[in-house]
Amino acid sequence: MISIKDVGKVFPSKHGQLKAVDDVNLEIKEGEIFGVIGYSGAGKSTLIRMLNGLELPTDGSITIAGRVISKIKGSELRKARQEISMIFQHFNLLWSRTVSENIAFPLEIAGVKGPQRKKRVAELVKLVGLEGRENAYPSQLSGGQKQRVGIARALANNPKVLLCDEATSALDPQTTDSILELLVDINKRLGLTIVLITHEMHVIRKICHRVAVMESGKIVELGTVLDVFKHPQQPITKRFVQQVTEPEETKETIEHLLELYPRGKVVQLSFVGESTEQPLITNIIRNFDIIINILQGKISHTQSGSYGTLFIHMDGEANEIQKAVDYIHSQQVGVEVISNG
Structure with a gap:
């Protein structure tokens, strides 16, 4: 579904050139939930922005569903983006529009007719569990509800790929879990390929099939989530795994028990x-x-x-x-x- 070959991205900076992504190679399967984890500055946000053409790679190529995203432009790129949707950390909703109007927005842009648009919005409202909130404005919604609107809007045009850019970072733990469960449900129901980036191993552990660990623009570890939990190889991976298996309070408890x-x-x-x-x-x-x-x-x-x-x-x-x-x-x-x- 997604093929990333020898991809690099360089940005100019005061101190010369900054290599944000460095020779990345990944193959992501259709219907997979694939996670990319790394700390701030690892290059993960730049990588995911290259998947929908918001950034162009300096080197290498990115192919999604048969289209070379890194080469196409104009109307062809706009068409491709209808198949590659994205949800964001801060929701990016239109504050002057209701829930239904926000979800309908990409359908309007795509030229979907009124009755068909209304039917699709109703389907999506039900899918993300927002029945009864159709006429509410974003200011009247909780953080979890706002992200559900973002997910419904992203699914409006039946995309093949859903990109999640730190989609749960602004949410409390309980709400985070409910959004992750929704993404798993959508993945199973629709067979949707999901790529998410995060700095939280809890997110990876809960929903991803495979994970790539990024550090300084490179993929330093790659494997199934269970294998990475079982045998973390790199120091950075071990730190991420310890977020879940050995939280800070565990260390204090052990010291006391000793x-x-x-x-x-x-x-x-x-x-x-x-x-x-x-x-x-x-x-x-x-x-x-x-x-x-x-x-x-x-x-x-x-x-x-x-x-x-x-x-x-x-x-x-x-x-x-x-x-x-x-x-x-x-x-x-x-x-x-x-x-x-």
């Missing part, structure tokens, strides 16, 4: 996919002469499986503890010793 349990070992277990379902702790207690205290745990669900972390304290003879650690390894569960008492 004071409470000076003997034995504090161990972090990592479960992926089916290993999250097995009765591991029960089996350890039955088979080894050690005492186990469960300290803290969390299971995160991705589109391709579950990923869990569990902190436990193991107390007993050193050789029995080592046997238990070896057993955990044999069960395809990751083990990291946090402390040795």
Whole structure:
């Protein structure tokens, strides 16, 4: 669906040339939810703007649904943009128009006739869950409702690709989750290809099938979300994964627990996919002469499986503890010793 080949983007600056995107190569499949994550300045916003022709690459080519977006201009580019919609962090709604009028706007531009336009708007209002709010103005809506209007408007012309530029960054966590669930639902119902950029690993974890990690204009890591959670390779990727698996309060809790349990070992277990379902702790207690205290745990669900972390304290003879650690390894569960008492 989307082919990005050897793409680079250079901007002039006071100190010479700034390479915002540096030799990026990506293939995004039809019907996929693909995430691009990076901190500010990584180049992700520039990359997504090149996907709909808002920016042109300095080098390389971008092809979407058979069209070379990086080469076309004028009416051909306008036609292509009807198939490549975008939603934004700050909604970009027309404040003097109602919900229905905002959604209808791209249909008006496309020359869709009144009755057909009205029918399509009604379909979209229902799809995004805004029944009863059709005549409200943006100032009367919550942040989540505004983004639902933005999504409905983006879907008006039946696009093949939906680009999401930090679409949930301005929303609270609960509203963010509801918008992400809506995007997953739209992806499944319509088979829509979704490309989103974010700096939040929670967003990637919740809805994406694959993810590319960007740093200094380059793709430094690429894979399925579950694989990236399971085996993050780059330091930046490990920091992003820790946003979800080891939030700041976890570190404080562990430091406190280490004071409470000076003997034995504090161990972090990592479960992926089916290993999250097995009765591991029960089996350890039955088979080894050690005492186990469960300290803290969390299971995160991705589109391709579950990923869990569990902190436990193991107390007993050193050789029995080592046997238990070896057993955990044999069960395809990751083990990291946090402390040795």
